[in-house]
Amino acid sequence: MAQPYVVRYVGGPLDGRVDSLPATPEDPRQTVTYVHLHSGPKIVHIYDLSYAVEYGCEYRLRADEI
Known part of the structure; x- marks a missing residue:
């Protein structure tokens, strides 16, 4: 059985x-945009793709978002 690809x-x-x-x-x-909607202003977070040899890939919060 093949291992699932983990993100x-x-x-x-x-x-x-x-x-x-x-x-x-x-x-x-290459990027994932996450939009948080609530009773206040819209908040947008951008994640950039990076590869992780151990398990697949990961999306890291863009540095200018921190």
């Missing part, structure tokens, strides 16, 4: 989130 999120509101995909995506997205 982790580092930093920001998605910190610690882990998604499992059935297979390695052919063309993973």
Whole structure:
């Protein structure tokens, strides 16, 4: 049985989130935008793709977002 492809999120509101995909995506997205909507202003967080040899890839909160 093949191992699932694991995507982790580092930093920001998605910190610690882990998604499992059935297979390695052919063309993973280079950035992920997370929009937080609530009763106040819209908050946008941008995550950039980086590869992690151990488990797949991870999206790290963009440095200028910290």
